[in-house]
Amino acid sequence: MAVARDIAHPHASCAEHWQWTRSWLASRTTCRAARQVCAECDYDLREFKDESRLPYDIRLPERPTKRRLVCGQCCNDGVDEMKRLAALAGNLS
Template identity: 55%
Template structure:
């Protein structure tokens, strides 16, 4: 996946012998003297998955500034990188997590291709508002930023809600503060 931050190649953990692993891709890049980083990243669950859990994998990422090292081996990459729009999303997907003492901004470890997932894939990855079904990948409305608001009866389950539906996390902060015995 090529985006404003660079090039990313995702590999599912334990994908089998027929596909190169992220470590093998990294080894090849080292031989070509191309700088890269390897990160843990998740993708949407498969349609036939019974668990509905996000698929964990590793992603090899080459920063945009380092793509010149790869262009000598893949000249056609230069034209592709020159055509990346300025407003193209990057690798990061930030979510806001209310805590008793305030709001924390954290990164959600998604594969770099998250902006182009279908709505069905985004729903399976919990990237739609759990209340109103708004697509949280849209970044054009400051009022609809994604907040991590788990249900009290399922505190460890991923549940994202847009800012409009959760009062921008304020209600959850007050609830957590009252549980902690603090005044909100």
């Protein structure tokens, strides 16, 4: 009987592709272009070493469809944005 680890993967080059992708994503420029850094302080949000720097999606009012990640230290852990959205919801009803 064949064990799962004995069966060859149909896409043997996947591991090679993953290594290339990982090294490509490691560069700071690529990270910034993919919007994976804080929009305010340029902190790398791919690293989850500090709980006070968790990423929050805080969109600008003039561009509500554009994703904008901000770390917890720069946006007061999202509290200010929640208050702003609650105020908008209160004004709409």
